[in-house]
Amino acid sequence: MKLMIKTALILSVLMAYDASASSYPARLGGKIGNGIANVVTGVAEIPKTIMIANHQEGIAYAATAGVVTGIVHMLGRTLSGAYDLATFIIPTKPIVTPDYIWQDFDKETSYRSTWQLR
DSSP: OHHHHHHHHHHHHHHHSOTTSSSHHHHHHHHHHHHHHHHHHGGGHHHHHHHHHHHHHOHHHIIIIIHHHHHHHHHHHHHHHHHHHHTTTSOBOOSEESSSTTTTTTSOOEEOSSOOBO
16 A cells, blocks of 8 residues: 555656656656556556447447457556656657546557657
8 A cells, every 4th residue: 555655656746747848857757757657557448448348339349359458458558658667768758649548538549650759
């Protein structure tokens, strides 16, 4: 429980650090914050994808393909976050879109095909 509280505190501090700022330290802070957020919240891709699949295709599809797709997106978001943490020194945009799981919660997760600098 203490680890979750500490992680949430660190995450909130890093996210308060304006990632849209043009300074190099601000871009690094934004990438670190994004990486932590995606590693911690990657598991939320499963219910998110099930919900989206249920709205688009129905409950049977959501219970089968929605779960599998959610697991794939969970792995993608979590690994993308870990990658962002490992390469925070290079201020690139996150590979996963939307950048955070809580942005456009009704939109299915997708991935950029190229690296883009912030």
